[in-house]
Amino acid sequence: MALTSRPSCEAADAADPLAHALERFLVDGARIYMDGNSLGPPPAAALDAVTKVVRDQWRGGLISSWNRAGWLDQPFLLGDQVGELIGAAPGQVAICDSTSVNLFKLLAATLAHGRAEGRRAIVTTDDNFPTDLYVAGAAAELAGGTVLLSGAAGVDSGTAALTLSHVDYRTGRMLDMAAITAASHGAGAMVVWDLSHSAGAVPLALDEWGVDLAVGCTYKFLNCGPGAPAFLYVARRWQPVLANFVRGWFGHADPFAFSPAFTPAPGIARFMSGTPGIIGLAPVAAAMEAWSGVSMADVRAKSVAIAELLIERIDALGLEVASPRAAAERGPQVSVRSAEGYGLSRALGEAGVVVDFRPPDIVRFGITPLYLRFVDAWDAMDGLASVIAAGAHRDARWAERARVP
Amino acid sequence: MALTSRPSCEAADAADPLAHALERFLVDGARIYMDGNSLGPPPAAALDAVTKVVRDQWRGGLISSWNRAGWLDQPFLLGDQVGELIGAAPGQVAICDSTSVNLFKLLAATLAHGRAEGRRAIVTTDDNFPTDLYVAGAAAELAGGTVLLSGAAGVDSGTAALTLSHVDYRTGRMLDMAAITAASHGAGAMVVWDLSHSAGAVPLALDEWGVDLAVGCTYKFLNCGPGAPAFLYVARRWQPVLANFVRGWFGHADPFAFSPAFTPAPGIARFMSGTPGIIGLAPVAAAMEAWSGVSMADVRAKSVAIAELLIERIDALGLEVASPRAAAERGPQVSVRSAEGYGLSRALGEAGVVVDFRPPDIVRFGITPLYLRFVDAWDAMDGLASVIAAGAHRDARWAERARVP
Numbered sequence: 001m002a003l004t005s006r007p008s009c010e011a012a013d014a015a016d017p018l019a020h021a022l023e024r025f026l027v028d029g030a031r032i033y034m035d036g037n038s039l040g041p042p043p044a045a046a047l048d049a050v051t052k053v054v055r056d057q058w059r060g061g062l063i064s065s066w067n068r069a070g071w072l073d074q075p076f077l078l079g080d081q082v083g084e085l086i087g088a089a090p091g092q093v094a095i096c097d098s099t100s101v102n103l104f105k106l107l108a109a110t111l112a113h114g115r116a117e118g119r120r121a122i123v124t125t126d127d128n129f130p131t132d133l134y135v136a137g138a139a140a141e142l143a144g145g146t147v148l149l150s151g152a153a154g155v156d157s158g159t160a161a162l163t164l165s166h167v168d169y170r171t172g173r174m175l176d177m178a179a180i181t182a183a184s185h186g187a188g189a190m191v192v193w194d195l196s197h198s199a200g201a202v203p204l205a206l207d208e209w210g211v212d213l214a215v216g217c218t219y220k221f222l223n224c225g226p227g228a229p230a231f232l233y234v235a236r237r238w239q240p241v242l243a244n245f246v247r248g249w250f251g252h253a254d255p256f257a258f259s260p261a262f263t264p265a266p267g268i269a270r271f272m273s274g275t276p277g278i279i280g281l282a283p284v285a286a287a288m289e290a291w292s293g294v295s296m297a298d299v300r301a302k303s304v305a306i307a308e309l310l311i312e313r314i315d316a317l318g319l320e321v322a323s324p325r326a327a328a329e330r331g332p333q334v335s336v337r338s339a340e341g342y343g344l345s346r347a348l349g350e351a352g353v354v355v356d357f358r359p360p361d362i363v364r365f366g367i368t369p370l371y372l373r374f375v376d377a378w379d380a381m382d383g384l385a386s387v388i389a390a391g392a393h394r395d396a397r398w399a400e401r402a403r404v405p
Numbered sequence: 406m407a408l409t410s411r412p413s414c415e416a417a418d419a420a421d422p423l424a425h426a427l428e429r430f431l432v433d434g435a436r437i438y439m440d441g442n443s444l445g446p447p448p449a450a451a452l453d454a455v456t457k458v459v460r461d462q463w464r465g466g467l468i469s470s471w472n473r474a475g476w477l478d479q480p481f482l483l484g485d486q487v488g489e490l491i492g493a494a495p496g497q498v499a500i501c502d503s504t505s506v507n508l509f510k511l512l513a514a515t516l517a518h519g520r521a522e523g524r525r526a527i528v529t530t531d532d533n534f535p536t537d538l539y540v541a542g543a544a545a546e547l548a549g550g551t552v553l554l555s556g557a558a559g560v561d562s563g564t565a566a567l568t569l570s571h572v573d574y575r576t577g578r579m580l581d582m583a584a585i586t587a588a589s590h591g592a593g594a595m596v597v598w599d600l601s602h603s604a605g606a607v608p609l610a611l612d613e614w615g616v617d618l619a620v621g622c623t624y625k626f627l628n629c630g631p632g633a634p635a636f637l638y639v640a641r642r643w644q645p646v647l648a649n650f651v652r653g654w655f656g657h658a659d660p661f662a663f664s665p666a667f668t669p670a671p672g673i674a675r676f677m678s679g680t681p682g683i684i685g686l687a688p689v690a691a692a693m694e695a696w697s698g699v700s701m702a703d704v705r706a707k708s709v710a711i712a713e714l715l716i717e718r719i720d721a722l723g724l725e726v727a728s729p730r731a732a733a734e735r736g737p738q739v740s741v742r743s744a745e746g747y748g749l750s751r752a753l754g755e756a757g758v759v760v761d762f763r764p765p766d767i768v769r770f771g772i773t774p775l776y777l778r779f780v781d782a783w784d785a786m787d788g789l790a791s792v793i794a795a796g797a798h799r800d801a802r803w804a805e806r807a808r809v810p
Contacts, residue, residue: 026464039468047459050684054452058631059431063444063759071631098679100653101506108547126665131679134652134667142513142650143547219680226463226476226683245547246651247539248505258764260531262539274503274536275624278631279455280685354467359663 003309009374012305017298021370024290025223032376032383035354037197037333037366040223045286053282065278074281075229075250075272081288082222082231085296086195086214087205092233094268095218095284096276099196099230100131101246102215105271106192106232107139107161109242110213114160119189120144123162125151129169132194136163152180159189161213166204167197167331170362172323174198174331178209185210190238196220199231201303201332201368203296206233213238218284221332221368222291225283232271239267248273294370302369303332306377310334310365313381317388322362336363343393344384350392353383408714414779417710422703426775429695430628437781437788440759442602442738442771445628450691458687470683479686480634480655480677486693487627487636490701491600491619492610497638499673500623500689501681504601504635506651507620508540510676511597511637512566514647515618516548519565524594525549528567530556534574537599541568557585564594566618571609572602572736575767577728579603579736583614590615595643601625604636606708606737606773608701617643623689626737626773627696630688637676644672653678699775707774708737711782715739715770718786722793727767741768748798749789755797758788 003009013019026042027033033041057069066072079093086093096102107122114120122136126149133147140147148154155162162184167174177193184191193214198204200221206214214233218224234242244264249255250272253263264270304327314321314336322337324330338344338361345357356364365380387393408414418424431447432438438446462474471477484498491498501507512527519525527541531554538552545552553559560567567589572579582598589596598619603609605626611619619638623629639647649669654660655677658668669675709732719726719741727742729735743749743766750762761769770785792798 026460028464031467033467035468039463039471041467042459042464046463047456050455050459051452054447054455054630054688055431058444058451059433059447062436062438062446063440063761065631066444097502097506098653098682100679101502101651104651104678112547128665130657130663130665131652131654133665134654134657137667138648138650138652142517144549217680225459226470227680228682228684230679243543245543246506246509247536247543248503249536249539252535252539256764258535260533260535260538262542273509274505274635275622275632277503277633277682277685279633279688280682283459283684354469356468359661 003305003374003378006375006378009378012374016302016374018294018302018369021290021294022373025371027371030352032353032380034365034367034372034380035356036368036372037220037364038356039219039226040221040368041371042225043223043283043286043290045289046225046283049282049286050279053279071278074278075276076268078281078284078288079231079268082199082218083233085291086199086233087207088233089207091267092236093231094271095229095231095281096272097230098227099194099215099217100135101273102230102232103132103135103163103192103194104139105244105246106213106215106234107136107163108143108245110161110190110192111139111143111145112245113242119158119160121146121148121158121160123148123150123154123159124164125149127168128163129165129194129196132163132165152183155184155187155189157188159187161190161192163192163194165194165197169197170322170358171335172331172333174202174329177211181210181212198331200291202300207235211235218287222287224287225280228284229277229280234268234271239270244271246273250275290370299369303367306367306369306372306374307334309374309377310381314384317385332367334365334367336365337361338363340393343395343398344387346398347387347392347395348383351383351387353380408710408779408783411780411783414783417779421707421779423699423707423774426695426699427778430776432776435757437758437785439770439772439777439785440761441773441777442625442769443761444624444631445626445773446776447630448628448688448691448695450694451630451688454687454691455684458684476683479683480681481673483686483689483693484636484673487604487623488638490696491604491638492608492612493638494612496672497641498636499676500634500636500686501677502635503632504599504620504622505536505540506678507635507637508537508597508599509544510649510651511618511620511639512541512544512568513548513650515566515595515597516544516550517650518647524563524565526551526553526564528553528555528559528564529569530554532573533568534570534599534601537568537570557588560589560592560594562593564592566595566597568597568599570599570602574602575727575763576740577736577738579607579734582616586615586617603736605696607705611638612640616640623692627692629692630685633689634682634685639673639676644675649676651678655680695775704774708772711772711774711777711779712739714779714782715786719789722790737772739770739772741770742766743768745798748800748803749792751803752792752797752800753788756788756792758785
């Protein structure tokens with residue numbers, strides 16, 4: 001079905017197997033939200049979930065809720081649910097800390113593991129997500145390692161780990177996780193993947209693809225709330241081998257023994273640190289309800305169809321598409337590259353289309369099939385056409401860049 | 406006023422300058438809660454605060470709430486409010502991550518700083534809070550340092566940092582923070598204090614006492630919620646000197662420039678890591694409202710009076726008081742040491758007095774003057790007397806220890 005008119009988009013929405021998911025989110029009709037790759041909207045059940053934790057469990061059960069309300073197990077139960085969405089069998093994913101802290105844990109673990117074999121380098125690329133570069137640099141500095149920006153081709157016998165973002169946050173370029181992982185293994189090195197811009201958006205098969213380690217954000221496509229706790233994945237084969245250096249009592253084999261000696265928990269729990277933030281985990285549970293029964297193949301099919309609609313209309317406006325044109329190389333976003341990108345993003349916002357801008361020149365249209373309809377994408381492109389036609393993006397107000405997340 | 410009868414406790418409550426604070430918390434009258442040193446109850450405003458964040462800010466403002474709802478500044482605004490309670494001038498406290506992660510950051514920073522001077526050791530004691538020992542061990546292992554269990558007396562020219570808990574979680578023994586800090590400085594070493602069992606319970610004067618670095622928990626005496634984000638304190642003089650190795654974009658001088666190079670933020674912000682958990686910060690804000698206008702001197706005076714009541718009655722029952730008898734050496738708890746401690750804690754719970762047990766033989770009575778009345782303390786001791794008289798603590802059900810946080 002060619003999405004070449006608004007009626008064709010309406011027809012696509014009517015036939016959409018994901019159409020029912022819209023009601024699982026608190027989305028108002030006043031705006032078209034294409035910034036779910038930065039912050040997803042609340043699941044409809046989020047407020048009830050948080051209320052239950054505060055009123056019934058914290059107030060009602062107080063300290064006993066750690067056991068009776070199951071707080072202790074939340075990071076792992078929710079981890080298994082996220083695991084289902086990324087192709088990880090149970091017992092390999094935990095929800096905890098931030099993506100940055102989790103990446104530090106995993107990179108430090110690979111550096112320590114690599115020492116015996118003289119593997120001292122973390123290999124990455126200079127266009128990786130900036131925070132990932134900060135984390136790699138700090139982990140290497142503290143652990144006495146190095147960071148090389150040579151990319152996957154630079155992996156060799158001195159590499160402790162290759163770390164890459166699966167989907168580039170600027171252009172949406174998506175890497176071949178299975179092939180890169182296999183090639184890195186050929187050189188004896190682990191790979192640590194950052195799935196922040198692909199989890200909940202494209203089909204992932206971490207176990208099948210032989211992935212070693214991964215981290216990711218839950219507040220984008222997974223809709224778990226602003227700054228929600230992140231996830232980490234450690235393949236079962238690595239769990240008994242790697243050490244977590246950001247330790248805490250929740251990673252101890254018997255936290256309530258209060259032993260002065262650290263005995264790591266078996267399994268994924270050893271990668272926990274301090275006490276998990278239970279209030280922040282409540283919306284994660286609500287989001288997992290919203291994801292229940294959703295086929296990631298359906299998500300991807302709709303995402304690709306919307307991306308193609310966007311690309312066609314952006315082409316027609318004479319703007320530069322910064323994202324790969326081949327669907328297999330493109331994640332869940334379409335980016336426009338323009339020297340006037342900041343003004344475009346702000347003028348679109350005023351026109352009711354929420355997108356974001358990434359310096360120096362990228363406007364991102366995030367594609368979130370659970371609550372973004374085909375007609376929304378169509379209307380967003382109408383909005384873009386109107387902005388361009390009216391020159392609204394050249395308004396003097398946008399000449400100076402404000403701080404925009 | 407001698408608290409030697411229930412009527413004398415009623416009179417003390419009637420004259421209590423903190424009596425009005427009780428209504429600021431959601432505490433039911435069915436139980437006497439003396440486990441606020443493990444998990445404080447919810448502030449009355451907690452549910453509204455969380456609801457506002459989820460419904461108005463997350464749903465209503467979506468991504469724009471990072472700026473418009475002030476999410477970006479929350480860790481620092483709330484940090485300054487916690488700072489007021491611990492004697493820290495603004496700009497030196499941030500609310501972020503867990504106590505464990507924050508302790509790792511600060512210990513790693515001291516190890517890296519000490520390298521140039523050959524200061525490679527973290528000095529602590531074997532009875533420090535177990536997690537703190539795990540963190541110290543891991544930081545030293547990763548950074549190529551060592552851990553010495555020689556205590557404050559072992560601080561010398563090879564010491565990067567001394568790290569201690571201000572109040573011992575088992576016995577409630579409280580150290581002289583000012584004197585120990587000064588002595589350590591005399592040997593050229595920094596001190597990292599863990600204030601988890603004293604913040605919000607005893608008057609602290611971090612700036613005045615010349616404290617270098619500190620971390621602490623907000624879910625105990627500060628009542629910020631289960632697993633709420635912790636605080637860290639870095640004295641202003643150390644902020645430009647020390648590096649944070651658990652980096653993330655929130656510690657960058659200009660996070661939204663997305664620069665591949667890490668330029669640390671000036672001030673306390675450089676000790677942030679990833680995106681702060683906004684949902685979990687909402688109850689912190691509610692707790693700070695509940696603390697508003699509270700005099701820590703009043704808190705301490707009431708805490709000491711209740712402790713003396715407890716000690717007198719525990720003595721009268723022939724049980725062993727494990728806490729120091731001198732108020733100046735005792736934090737906000739009274740502990741009983743008993744081989745039957747586990748049974749005592751469980752039998753007290755069934756009698757409506759919530760306390761906790763710490764292996765191998767400690768029963769803790771936490772003293773939280775904002776919502777614990779003098780009559781509650783009196784009644785709790787009546788409960789203890791009844792348990793002992795009836796032998797309820799020797800019930801066969803308590804013979805085997807269950808997992809208890």
